Amino acid sequence: MPKERVAKKSRQHQQITKQGITFNKTFGQHILKNPLIVNTMIEKAALRPTDTVLEVGPGTGNMTVKLLEKVKKVIACEVDPRLAAELHKRVQGTPLANKLQLIVGDVLKTPLPFFDVCVANLPYQISSPFVFKLLLHRPFFRCAVLMFQQEFAQRLVAKPGEKLYCRLSMNTQLLSRVSHLMKVGKNNFRPPPKVESSVVRIEPRNPPPPVNFQEWDGLIRICFSRKNKTIGASFRFSKILALLEKNYKIHCSLHNKTLAADFDIKEKVNEIIEATGLEKKRARFMDIDEFLELMNAFNKEGFHFA
Structure with a gap:
């Protein structure tokens, strides 16, 4: 050297x-x-x-x-x-x-x-x-x-x-x-x-945001797996719909809620997303408040990501 x-x-x-x-x-x-x-x-x-x-x-x-x-x-x-x-x-x-x-x-x-x-x-x-x-x-x-x-x-x-x-x-x-x-x-x-x-x-951030981080990360993972797709398109994949349906059925069972015979997971998910007005937004342009709004909309209907 x-x-x-x-x-x-x-x-x-x-x-x-x-x-x-x-x-x-x-x-x-x-x-x-x-x-x-x-x-x-x-x-x-x-x-x-x-x-x-x-x-x-x-x-x-x-x-x-x-x-x-x-x-x-x-x-x-x-x-x-x-x-x-x-x-x-x-x-x-x-x-x-x-x-x-x-x-x-x-x-x-x-x-x-x-x-x-x-x-x-x-x-x-x-x-x-x-x-x-x-x-x-x-x-x-x-x-x-x-x-x-x-x-x-x-x-x-x-x-x-x-x-x-x-x-x-x-x-x-x-x-x-x-x-x-x-x-x-x-x-x-x-x-x-x-x-x-x-x-x-x-x-x-102290105190931390009042958010279940595991659930939050589950939602963000779905949205950013294809961050250039619209939010509406991100939730049309069969694996994601199957996961949400499984979680929803567990929620219904825990809350003694009967699932309708004609329940359609895809239709229900689309309905939730459209109600937020975020269906045409793309993850790469969305901020924290918009993702919180999306998560809260799903949670209110008994859908969870954790």
């Missing part, structure tokens, strides 16, 4: 390389090396000295150490035991050591502890499941400042009518306020990923 490239490496990275630890692409290990970006992410989190911070994927600990200097406690969740051991060694014997709690394991399979703020350079392959684990976590946290693949971040903040507006946009914005903070070039990481990145701030 050329000397000039070695010279540019952080001291911590050199130490890890000397010990024969290579970064694992399976875990999405791309270490954020630019201290200006690390500092900006921490600044945007508006941390308090009394805070407990959750960090996912601490890697070599560049961000972790800066967090430890500012808050009461950092809970760092690292899937790779090698890097977890290096992080432990990095703070061992320093005044920061008793402020660090290390959790070694997959954050998606681990119950999230209590925390006030989440700050993380996430492994990109867990972005979507982690966002929803975060947003459905209780008690509420104050905010999260997270690094994502740029296109994923753009989907989170996309508005109706925009190219990247999708089910992810709708669900995230139902449960939180999302803002794009900054773009981050691939050369700010070691090793550089193949994609550009972005930092996003997420604040959960």
